[in-house]
Amino acid sequence: MPELPEVETTLRGIRPHLEGRRIERLLVRETRLRLPIPPEMADRVGGQSILGLSRRSKYLLIQLEHGTLLVHLGMSGSLRVVPAESPPKRHDHLDLILTDGRCLRFHDPRRFGIFLWTPDTPDTLKAEHRLLRDLGPEPLAPTFDGDHLYRSSRKRRVAVKSFIMDAAVVVGVGNIYANESLFLAGILPASPCNTIELERYRRLAEVIRALLLASIEEGGTTLRDFVREDGRPGYFAQSLRVYGRAGEPCKVCGATIRQVRIGQRSSFFCDRCQH
Missing domain, CATH: 3.20.190.10 (MutM-like, N-terminal)
Known part of the structure; x- marks a missing residue:
């Protein structure tokens, strides 16, 4: 998608x-x-x-x-x-x-x-509008930050990956960007969202914003079914660190990238870089 x-x-x-x-x-x-x-x-x-x-x-x-x-x-x-x-x-x-x-x-x-x-x-x-009225903040807007994530997570126990993919929490963090953001923030995707400390959420919010901005600059992630309006694919897929790389070595530490399913979605992580 x-x-x-x-x-x-x-x-x-x-x-x-x-x-x-x-x-x-x-x-x-x-x-x-x-x-x-x-x-x-x-x-x-x-x-x-x-x-x-x-x-x-x-x-x-x-x-x-x-x-x-x-x-x-x-x-x-x-x-x-x-x-x-x-x-x-x-x-x-x-x-x-x-x-x-x-x-x-x-x-x-x-x-x-x-x-x-x-x-x-x-x-x-x-x-x-029923499709838009209950959406969370835009990840590139000033209203989105780590404090918002921390406050929204305190009474929930879902995996942090599912949490940041919830459009009522923040919009636009799909599966690829959730995997990549959690890797860059050093957080295991299956961690209960209410166990993540404020400073780690602040780091995660910064990473989400930076990652999305970088992807926009590079034209969007290349997906099987997506091409840009001019017919050319995006190029951000060349920069993916964990998504789709199960069994391959981590680009940071060399450990093997693992894959599990969280919320019916494929999740990729390095259990040495993420904790």
Whole structure:
């Protein structure tokens, strides 16, 4: 699944091509996404100008003159800006066609993405929409720090890896980044979250922020189903220290990287560097 850096990379890639442009029409080839596209949506967005683009967690918000497009890439989705006359490929489910002859094309082989219009502004969506209202702080925002993690963990006993992957605690820390962050912070992923001290949480919050920023700068982690908006994969996978490296030597101490399942997700760690 595309994680927060992949979504942020997509946002930064498509924003210059969409902001200030006018939508000519919405062309829908497949309505059966995670949330079905209603037939009246094309009439809602056609003719509107695009005022701005933003992100909340892994959701992209495209603000129009009237209402907002709420977009989620799902398990395998991607967005590209292409000439409107470009022949669609298989799984190119819709085009947001602009008056300048280009279109924003939504590609989603597994059809688990979301592309919907709502009458609300982005700020209202973030505060009230059922998909967004209960989300925790953004990991790159000033409201996220080790003190927040420490306070949120005191009455819980789940594994710390599951804890930092909980979107109600902090958004956007998916499986890859949880594994990598815990390694860099020296914390075993199975440790009960309420046993981690404040200073270690402060270190973990710093690592999470730095790791996500580094991944955004490098274009997002290369995943099997993800490519950037320009069709090129990201490069952060070349920097992974533990994720996907079970049985290989730790790049720091040489011990063997181990793999277990925590919360039904593969977890990778070095039991010499992490404790």
